[in-house]
Amino acid sequence: MCDVCGCPSPGDHSHDHSHDGHSHGATPGRTVVDVHASLFAANDALAKSNREHFEESGLVALNLISSPGSGKTTLLEHTIEALKGEISIAVIEGDIETERDADRIRAKGVPAVQLTTGGACHLDASMIHRGFHQLQKETGGSKIDLLFIENVGNLVCPATFDLGEHERVVLVSVPEGPDKPAKYPKAFTSSQTFLITKTDLLPYFDFPVDEARAEALQLNHHLQVIDLCATKGGEGFEKWLNYLRELVAAMRAKSR
């Protein structure tokens, strides 16, 4: 059990299956037990409790997933600037080492918690549970509207772990090439929004935006695709901000 709030922790492993062993004519002395338990169940249960925490606090949580260097932190820096005074933002940063990303976010005047995984390639729900408590301590309980969770830069492993986020955003930058949805499908099938970033570099790279969009929609036809340049602003970036505004407004209406 969590010693901060008493909510369930990964240690409180709960089973949705019976432990009654029954034999299927195995070798004498041996027992065969049918289990049928998902290995994702422990993480999913904790993710659900995270989501409940977030909703009790009236905040929207987004999980940002991409390769290293797609511009997640840069997008956050510019988003924080653009929404200053309008939406109160906090960030949980995931990296293998260093406080660098959290420092960049704090420099924008926004509370940030850095989770260093010490080698692990993804964040899981238990890390977010701890991170969120730490964040609440740092902010002294002041209201947060929008929590960004910046996952470890990796397009593979983070896709498997629900953190309790409300929506998942996957980013691909123009220099990475348009074939990422086809190569790393799970990140795209599990996301709600797909951002194509660094569109100011389109003149220098072969990145057919329409093709990338179509390929992503083939995997997940619910996906919202936005192409944007965070550093220069413009139409796509405005669309991104409006998407965030709508999410926050919906949560405010719900928790009123």
Add this chain to the structure above:
Amino acid sequence: MHEISLVQNLIQQLKELAAANNASRIISVTMEIGPLAGVVVDSFRFGFDIMSADDNLIRGAVLIVQTPEVSYRCSGCGAVMVTASARPEQCRQCGDKLLFAEGGDDLILRQIEME
């Protein structure tokens, strides 16, 4: 390599189940790994071999991996393709590329044999 975390989780469950059944040795473990679970079977096996070697209860246990089938339904003509191998590129009947997958996204501990 998130497979290592998942194997850790599995070993924890194996220990609990062995204790609940008064078993001192696990002989085999049957896992169902969905093709869309985001889990690489070779990496999972590699993690299991390394981590089970460190544990008296599990050392030498055989890991049996089953691959469930996934249904892909064509958004155009409604045809259903069922396969445990790679995602079809397009509908076999009409060539439409928008296919909806169903199932095959879980990682399930099915059965344990122990003594």
